[in-house]
Amino acid sequence: MAVFKNGPNGSFSGKVGSVVGYKWKGLDVIRGLPRKSSKPRSEARLANEQAMKVIMEALKPLTVFIRTSFRNVADPLNMSAFNLALSLNKKQALKGEYPNLEIDWSKFRTSQGDLPGAEAVNARWTDSGLHVSWCDNTGAEKAYGTDRLSILVYSHALGIWQNFLNETTRDAQECILPAKENWIGTDIEVFLTFMSFGSELVSDSVHIHVRLP
Structure with a gap:
Protein backbone atom coordinates (compact mmCIF):
# COMPACT_ATOMS: atom_id res chain seq x y z
CA MET A 1 0.00 0.00 0.00
CA ALA A 2 1.24 3.49 -0.87
CA VAL A 3 0.52 6.71 1.03
CA PHE A 4 0.14 10.03 -0.83
CA LYS A 5 1.76 12.80 1.18
CA ASN A 6 0.15 15.84 -0.47
CA GLY A 7 -3.06 14.53 -1.97
CA PRO A 8 -3.50 12.63 -5.26
CA ASN A 9 -1.07 14.91 -7.08
CA GLY A 10 1.67 14.71 -4.49
CA SER A 11 4.53 12.30 -3.91
CA PHE A 12 3.87 8.85 -2.49
CA SER A 13 5.61 6.36 -0.27
CA GLY A 14 5.15 2.64 -0.74
CA LYS A 15 4.29 0.21 -3.51
CA VAL A 16 1.87 0.94 -6.35
CA GLY A 17 1.67 -1.81 -8.93
CA SER A 18 5.14 -2.33 -10.33
CA VAL A 19 6.75 0.79 -8.83
CA VAL A 20 7.89 1.87 -5.37
CA GLY A 21 8.03 5.44 -4.09
CA TYR A 22 10.41 6.53 -1.35
CA LYS A 23 12.46 9.49 -0.13
CA TRP A 24 16.25 9.55 -0.62
CA LYS A 25 18.51 12.48 0.35
CA GLY A 26 15.43 14.70 0.61
CA LEU A 27 14.23 13.78 -2.88
CA ASP A 28 11.04 11.93 -3.81
CA VAL A 29 12.15 8.92 -5.85
CA ILE A 30 10.23 6.30 -7.83
CA ARG A 31 11.79 3.06 -9.04
CA GLY A 32 10.45 0.01 -10.78
CA LEU A 33 10.36 -3.37 -9.11
CA PRO A 34 12.76 -5.96 -10.53
CA ARG A 35 11.19 -8.29 -13.06
CA LYS A 36 11.92 -11.97 -13.25
CA SER A 37 13.06 -13.23 -16.62
CA SER A 38 12.92 -16.73 -18.03
CA LYS A 39 15.66 -15.94 -20.56
CA PRO A 40 19.10 -17.46 -19.88
CA ARG A 41 21.60 -14.88 -18.70
CA SER A 42 24.12 -13.80 -21.32
CA ASP A 104 43.65 -4.63 -9.65
CA TRP A 105 44.77 -3.28 -6.28
CA SER A 106 47.00 -0.63 -7.86
CA LYS A 107 43.83 1.04 -9.19
CA PHE A 108 41.54 0.29 -6.26
CA ARG A 109 40.43 3.39 -4.37
CA THR A 110 39.21 3.73 -0.79
CA SER A 111 38.66 7.50 -0.88
CA GLN A 112 38.28 10.37 -3.31
CA GLY A 113 38.64 14.11 -2.88
CA ASP A 114 40.59 17.31 -3.49
CA LEU A 115 42.84 17.32 -0.42
CA PRO A 116 46.51 16.63 -1.30
CA GLY A 117 47.28 12.98 -0.69
CA ALA A 118 50.31 11.18 0.69
CA GLU A 119 53.56 11.46 -1.29
CA ALA A 120 56.66 9.26 -1.44
CA VAL A 121 54.95 6.50 0.53
CA ASN A 122 56.97 3.56 1.76
CA ALA A 123 55.89 0.57 3.85
CA ARG A 124 57.76 -2.43 5.19
CA TRP A 125 57.38 -5.12 7.81
CA THR A 126 59.40 -4.89 11.01
CA ASP A 127 59.46 -7.04 14.14
CA SER A 128 57.12 -4.50 15.78
CA GLY A 129 54.61 -4.30 12.95
CA LEU A 130 54.18 -2.36 9.73
CA HIS A 131 56.37 0.71 9.36
CA VAL A 132 54.77 3.32 7.07
CA SER A 133 56.44 6.58 6.03
CA TRP A 134 55.56 9.48 3.74
CA CYS A 135 56.76 12.93 2.77
CA ASP A 136 55.34 15.86 4.75
CA ASN A 137 53.73 18.01 2.04
CA THR A 138 52.26 20.51 4.49
CA GLY A 139 51.84 23.84 2.71
CA ALA A 140 50.55 22.36 -0.52
CA GLU A 141 47.15 23.79 -1.43
CA LYS A 142 44.66 23.01 1.38
CA ALA A 143 47.15 20.71 3.12
CA TYR A 144 47.83 21.18 6.84
CA GLY A 145 50.18 19.35 9.14
CA THR A 146 47.22 18.51 11.38
CA ASP A 147 45.33 16.65 8.63
CA ARG A 148 44.48 13.21 10.01
CA LEU A 149 45.82 10.06 8.38
CA SER A 150 43.82 6.83 8.15
CA ILE A 151 45.48 3.66 6.89
CA LEU A 152 43.56 0.63 5.61
CA VAL A 153 45.41 -2.67 5.25
CA TYR A 154 44.17 -5.73 3.36
CA SER A 155 45.80 -9.12 4.01
CA HIS A 156 45.71 -11.60 1.14
CA ALA A 157 46.59 -14.50 3.42
CA LEU A 158 43.71 -13.82 5.81
CA GLY A 159 41.30 -12.21 3.35
CA ILE A 160 40.40 -9.43 5.79
CA TRP A 161 40.91 -5.70 6.33
CA GLN A 162 42.53 -4.05 9.32
CA ASN A 163 41.69 -0.36 9.68
CA PHE A 164 43.78 2.26 11.48
CA LEU A 165 41.49 5.28 11.51
CA ASN A 166 42.86 8.72 12.45
CA GLU A 167 46.13 6.97 13.26
CA THR A 168 48.34 10.07 13.09
CA THR A 169 48.80 13.39 11.25
CA ARG A 170 50.34 14.53 7.98
CA ASP A 171 53.38 16.14 9.61
CA ALA A 172 54.28 13.00 11.60
CA GLN A 173 55.88 11.53 8.44
CA GLU A 174 55.90 7.98 9.81
CA CYS A 175 54.14 5.52 12.09
CA ILE A 176 54.31 1.87 13.10
CA LEU A 177 51.05 -0.07 12.91
CA PRO A 178 50.82 -2.92 15.43
CA ALA A 179 49.97 -6.32 13.99
CA LYS A 180 49.23 -9.76 15.32
CA GLU A 181 51.75 -12.48 14.63
CA ASN A 182 49.65 -13.96 11.83
CA TRP A 183 49.71 -10.58 10.05
CA ILE A 184 53.41 -9.78 10.23
CA GLY A 185 55.22 -10.66 7.05
CA THR A 186 52.10 -11.39 4.98
CA ASP A 187 51.41 -10.05 1.51
CA ILE A 188 49.29 -6.90 1.96
CA GLU A 189 47.75 -3.90 0.22
CA VAL A 190 48.04 -0.57 2.06
CA PHE A 191 45.87 2.52 1.43
CA LEU A 192 46.52 5.98 2.94
CA THR A 193 43.90 8.73 3.18
CA PHE A 194 44.21 12.22 4.65
CA MET A 195 41.18 14.06 6.04
CA SER A 196 40.95 17.60 7.33
CA PHE A 197 39.63 18.32 10.80
CA GLY A 198 35.91 17.57 10.70
CA SER A 199 36.40 15.59 7.46
CA GLU A 200 35.30 18.52 5.29
CA LEU A 201 38.15 17.70 2.89
CA VAL A 202 39.36 14.24 1.88
CA SER A 203 42.27 13.10 -0.29
CA ASP A 204 42.38 10.44 -2.96
CA SER A 205 43.68 7.25 -1.43
CA VAL A 206 47.28 6.31 -2.14
CA HIS A 207 48.15 2.63 -2.52
CA ILE A 208 51.31 0.68 -1.86
CA HIS A 209 51.82 -3.08 -2.06
CA VAL A 210 53.97 -4.76 0.57
CA ARG A 211 55.36 -8.08 -0.58
CA LEU A 212 56.43 -11.03 1.45
CA PRO A 213 59.95 -10.53 2.83
Missing part, protein backbone atom coordinates in the same frame (compact mmCIF):
# COMPACT_ATOMS: atom_id res chain seq x y z
CA GLU A 43 27.87 -14.00 -20.72
CA ALA A 44 27.99 -10.19 -20.60
CA ARG A 45 25.40 -10.18 -17.83
CA LEU A 46 27.22 -12.92 -15.93
CA ALA A 47 30.46 -10.96 -16.26
CA ASN A 48 28.76 -7.85 -14.90
CA GLU A 49 27.35 -9.81 -11.98
CA GLN A 50 30.77 -11.23 -11.15
CA ALA A 51 32.34 -7.76 -11.38
CA MET A 52 29.75 -6.39 -8.95
CA LYS A 53 30.32 -9.29 -6.56
CA VAL A 54 34.12 -8.98 -6.56
CA ILE A 55 34.08 -5.23 -5.87
CA MET A 56 31.21 -5.49 -3.38
CA GLU A 57 33.06 -8.10 -1.32
CA ALA A 58 36.13 -5.86 -1.15
CA LEU A 59 34.23 -2.70 -0.24
CA LYS A 60 31.61 -4.02 2.16
CA PRO A 61 33.94 -4.26 5.19
CA LEU A 62 34.85 -0.59 4.59
CA THR A 63 31.26 0.71 4.50
CA VAL A 64 31.53 2.98 7.54
CA PHE A 65 34.79 4.53 6.35
CA ILE A 66 33.49 5.00 2.79
CA ARG A 67 30.48 6.98 4.02
CA THR A 68 32.97 9.73 4.88
CA SER A 69 35.76 9.10 2.38
CA PHE A 70 33.51 9.43 -0.71
CA ARG A 71 30.78 11.67 0.72
CA ASN A 72 32.04 15.03 -0.56
CA VAL A 73 32.19 13.77 -4.14
CA ALA A 74 29.00 11.69 -3.98
CA ASP A 75 26.65 14.34 -2.52
CA PRO A 76 26.74 16.73 -5.53
CA LEU A 77 25.98 13.73 -7.77
CA ASN A 78 22.96 12.72 -5.67
CA MET A 79 24.61 9.34 -5.10
CA SER A 80 25.34 7.46 -1.93
CA ALA A 81 29.02 7.37 -1.04
CA PHE A 82 29.05 3.57 -1.20
CA ASN A 83 27.42 3.45 -4.65
CA LEU A 84 29.97 5.92 -5.96
CA ALA A 85 32.85 3.83 -4.57
CA LEU A 86 31.28 0.73 -6.07
CA SER A 87 30.81 2.33 -9.49
CA LEU A 88 34.29 3.87 -9.59
CA ASN A 89 36.10 0.70 -8.60
CA LYS A 90 34.00 -1.49 -10.87
CA LYS A 91 35.04 0.69 -13.82
CA GLN A 92 38.74 1.00 -13.08
CA ALA A 93 39.89 -1.58 -10.54
CA LEU A 94 39.23 -4.93 -12.20
CA LYS A 95 41.49 -7.08 -14.32
CA GLY A 96 41.19 -10.38 -16.16
CA GLU A 97 38.30 -11.84 -18.13
CA TYR A 98 35.10 -13.49 -16.95
CA PRO A 99 34.95 -15.88 -15.14
CA ASN A 100 38.38 -14.98 -13.75
CA LEU A 101 37.87 -11.34 -12.79
CA GLU A 102 39.93 -10.05 -9.89
CA ILE A 103 40.83 -6.75 -8.28
Whole structure:
Protein backbone atom coordinates (compact mmCIF):
# COMPACT_ATOMS: atom_id res chain seq x y z
CA MET A 1 0.00 0.00 0.00
CA ALA A 2 1.24 3.49 -0.87
CA VAL A 3 0.52 6.71 1.03
CA PHE A 4 0.14 10.03 -0.83
CA LYS A 5 1.76 12.80 1.18
CA ASN A 6 0.15 15.84 -0.47
CA GLY A 7 -3.06 14.53 -1.97
CA PRO A 8 -3.50 12.63 -5.26
CA ASN A 9 -1.07 14.91 -7.08
CA GLY A 10 1.67 14.71 -4.49
CA SER A 11 4.53 12.30 -3.91
CA PHE A 12 3.87 8.85 -2.49
CA SER A 13 5.61 6.36 -0.27
CA GLY A 14 5.15 2.64 -0.74
CA LYS A 15 4.29 0.21 -3.51
CA VAL A 16 1.87 0.94 -6.35
CA GLY A 17 1.67 -1.81 -8.93
CA SER A 18 5.14 -2.33 -10.33
CA VAL A 19 6.75 0.79 -8.83
CA VAL A 20 7.89 1.87 -5.37
CA GLY A 21 8.03 5.44 -4.09
CA TYR A 22 10.41 6.53 -1.35
CA LYS A 23 12.46 9.49 -0.13
CA TRP A 24 16.25 9.55 -0.62
CA LYS A 25 18.51 12.48 0.35
CA GLY A 26 15.43 14.70 0.61
CA LEU A 27 14.23 13.78 -2.88
CA ASP A 28 11.04 11.93 -3.81
CA VAL A 29 12.15 8.92 -5.85
CA ILE A 30 10.23 6.30 -7.83
CA ARG A 31 11.79 3.06 -9.04
CA GLY A 32 10.45 0.01 -10.78
CA LEU A 33 10.36 -3.37 -9.11
CA PRO A 34 12.76 -5.96 -10.53
CA ARG A 35 11.19 -8.29 -13.06
CA LYS A 36 11.92 -11.97 -13.25
CA SER A 37 13.06 -13.23 -16.62
CA SER A 38 12.92 -16.73 -18.03
CA LYS A 39 15.66 -15.94 -20.56
CA PRO A 40 19.10 -17.46 -19.88
CA ARG A 41 21.60 -14.88 -18.70
CA SER A 42 24.12 -13.80 -21.32
CA GLU A 43 27.87 -14.00 -20.72
CA ALA A 44 27.99 -10.19 -20.60
CA ARG A 45 25.40 -10.18 -17.83
CA LEU A 46 27.22 -12.92 -15.93
CA ALA A 47 30.46 -10.96 -16.26
CA ASN A 48 28.76 -7.85 -14.90
CA GLU A 49 27.35 -9.81 -11.98
CA GLN A 50 30.77 -11.23 -11.15
CA ALA A 51 32.34 -7.76 -11.38
CA MET A 52 29.75 -6.39 -8.95
CA LYS A 53 30.32 -9.29 -6.56
CA VAL A 54 34.12 -8.98 -6.56
CA ILE A 55 34.08 -5.23 -5.87
CA MET A 56 31.21 -5.49 -3.38
CA GLU A 57 33.06 -8.10 -1.32
CA ALA A 58 36.13 -5.86 -1.15
CA LEU A 59 34.23 -2.70 -0.24
CA LYS A 60 31.61 -4.02 2.16
CA PRO A 61 33.94 -4.26 5.19
CA LEU A 62 34.85 -0.59 4.59
CA THR A 63 31.26 0.71 4.50
CA VAL A 64 31.53 2.98 7.54
CA PHE A 65 34.79 4.53 6.35
CA ILE A 66 33.49 5.00 2.79
CA ARG A 67 30.48 6.98 4.02
CA THR A 68 32.97 9.73 4.88
CA SER A 69 35.76 9.10 2.38
CA PHE A 70 33.51 9.43 -0.71
CA ARG A 71 30.78 11.67 0.72
CA ASN A 72 32.04 15.03 -0.56
CA VAL A 73 32.19 13.77 -4.14
CA ALA A 74 29.00 11.69 -3.98
CA ASP A 75 26.65 14.34 -2.52
CA PRO A 76 26.74 16.73 -5.53
CA LEU A 77 25.98 13.73 -7.77
CA ASN A 78 22.96 12.72 -5.67
CA MET A 79 24.61 9.34 -5.10
CA SER A 80 25.34 7.46 -1.93
CA ALA A 81 29.02 7.37 -1.04
CA PHE A 82 29.05 3.57 -1.20
CA ASN A 83 27.42 3.45 -4.65
CA LEU A 84 29.97 5.92 -5.96
CA ALA A 85 32.85 3.83 -4.57
CA LEU A 86 31.28 0.73 -6.07
CA SER A 87 30.81 2.33 -9.49
CA LEU A 88 34.29 3.87 -9.59
CA ASN A 89 36.10 0.70 -8.60
CA LYS A 90 34.00 -1.49 -10.87
CA LYS A 91 35.04 0.69 -13.82
CA GLN A 92 38.74 1.00 -13.08
CA ALA A 93 39.89 -1.58 -10.54
CA LEU A 94 39.23 -4.93 -12.20
CA LYS A 95 41.49 -7.08 -14.32
CA GLY A 96 41.19 -10.38 -16.16
CA GLU A 97 38.30 -11.84 -18.13
CA TYR A 98 35.10 -13.49 -16.95
CA PRO A 99 34.95 -15.88 -15.14
CA ASN A 100 38.38 -14.98 -13.75
CA LEU A 101 37.87 -11.34 -12.79
CA GLU A 102 39.93 -10.05 -9.89
CA ILE A 103 40.83 -6.75 -8.28
CA ASP A 104 43.65 -4.63 -9.65
CA TRP A 105 44.77 -3.28 -6.28
CA SER A 106 47.00 -0.63 -7.86
CA LYS A 107 43.83 1.04 -9.19
CA PHE A 108 41.54 0.29 -6.26
CA ARG A 109 40.43 3.39 -4.37
CA THR A 110 39.21 3.73 -0.79
CA SER A 111 38.66 7.50 -0.88
CA GLN A 112 38.28 10.37 -3.31
CA GLY A 113 38.64 14.11 -2.88
CA ASP A 114 40.59 17.31 -3.49
CA LEU A 115 42.84 17.32 -0.42
CA PRO A 116 46.51 16.63 -1.30
CA GLY A 117 47.28 12.98 -0.69
CA ALA A 118 50.31 11.18 0.69
CA GLU A 119 53.56 11.46 -1.29
CA ALA A 120 56.66 9.26 -1.44
CA VAL A 121 54.95 6.50 0.53
CA ASN A 122 56.97 3.56 1.76
CA ALA A 123 55.89 0.57 3.85
CA ARG A 124 57.76 -2.43 5.19
CA TRP A 125 57.38 -5.12 7.81
CA THR A 126 59.40 -4.89 11.01
CA ASP A 127 59.46 -7.04 14.14
CA SER A 128 57.12 -4.50 15.78
CA GLY A 129 54.61 -4.30 12.95
CA LEU A 130 54.18 -2.36 9.73
CA HIS A 131 56.37 0.71 9.36
CA VAL A 132 54.77 3.32 7.07
CA SER A 133 56.44 6.58 6.03
CA TRP A 134 55.56 9.48 3.74
CA CYS A 135 56.76 12.93 2.77
CA ASP A 136 55.34 15.86 4.75
CA ASN A 137 53.73 18.01 2.04
CA THR A 138 52.26 20.51 4.49
CA GLY A 139 51.84 23.84 2.71
CA ALA A 140 50.55 22.36 -0.52
CA GLU A 141 47.15 23.79 -1.43
CA LYS A 142 44.66 23.01 1.38
CA ALA A 143 47.15 20.71 3.12
CA TYR A 144 47.83 21.18 6.84
CA GLY A 145 50.18 19.35 9.14
CA THR A 146 47.22 18.51 11.38
CA ASP A 147 45.33 16.65 8.63
CA ARG A 148 44.48 13.21 10.01
CA LEU A 149 45.82 10.06 8.38
CA SER A 150 43.82 6.83 8.15
CA ILE A 151 45.48 3.66 6.89
CA LEU A 152 43.56 0.63 5.61
CA VAL A 153 45.41 -2.67 5.25
CA TYR A 154 44.17 -5.73 3.36
CA SER A 155 45.80 -9.12 4.01
CA HIS A 156 45.71 -11.60 1.14
CA ALA A 157 46.59 -14.50 3.42
CA LEU A 158 43.71 -13.82 5.81
CA GLY A 159 41.30 -12.21 3.35
CA ILE A 160 40.40 -9.43 5.79
CA TRP A 161 40.91 -5.70 6.33
CA GLN A 162 42.53 -4.05 9.32
CA ASN A 163 41.69 -0.36 9.68
CA PHE A 164 43.78 2.26 11.48
CA LEU A 165 41.49 5.28 11.51
CA ASN A 166 42.86 8.72 12.45
CA GLU A 167 46.13 6.97 13.26
CA THR A 168 48.34 10.07 13.09
CA THR A 169 48.80 13.39 11.25
CA ARG A 170 50.34 14.53 7.98
CA ASP A 171 53.38 16.14 9.61
CA ALA A 172 54.28 13.00 11.60
CA GLN A 173 55.88 11.53 8.44
CA GLU A 174 55.90 7.98 9.81
CA CYS A 175 54.14 5.52 12.09
CA ILE A 176 54.31 1.87 13.10
CA LEU A 177 51.05 -0.07 12.91
CA PRO A 178 50.82 -2.92 15.43
CA ALA A 179 49.97 -6.32 13.99
CA LYS A 180 49.23 -9.76 15.32
CA GLU A 181 51.75 -12.48 14.63
CA ASN A 182 49.65 -13.96 11.83
CA TRP A 183 49.71 -10.58 10.05
CA ILE A 184 53.41 -9.78 10.23
CA GLY A 185 55.22 -10.66 7.05
CA THR A 186 52.10 -11.39 4.98
CA ASP A 187 51.41 -10.05 1.51
CA ILE A 188 49.29 -6.90 1.96
CA GLU A 189 47.75 -3.90 0.22
CA VAL A 190 48.04 -0.57 2.06
CA PHE A 191 45.87 2.52 1.43
CA LEU A 192 46.52 5.98 2.94
CA THR A 193 43.90 8.73 3.18
CA PHE A 194 44.21 12.22 4.65
CA MET A 195 41.18 14.06 6.04
CA SER A 196 40.95 17.60 7.33
CA PHE A 197 39.63 18.32 10.80
CA GLY A 198 35.91 17.57 10.70
CA SER A 199 36.40 15.59 7.46
CA GLU A 200 35.30 18.52 5.29
CA LEU A 201 38.15 17.70 2.89
CA VAL A 202 39.36 14.24 1.88
CA SER A 203 42.27 13.10 -0.29
CA ASP A 204 42.38 10.44 -2.96
CA SER A 205 43.68 7.25 -1.43
CA VAL A 206 47.28 6.31 -2.14
CA HIS A 207 48.15 2.63 -2.52
CA ILE A 208 51.31 0.68 -1.86
CA HIS A 209 51.82 -3.08 -2.06
CA VAL A 210 53.97 -4.76 0.57
CA ARG A 211 55.36 -8.08 -0.58
CA LEU A 212 56.43 -11.03 1.45
CA PRO A 213 59.95 -10.53 2.83
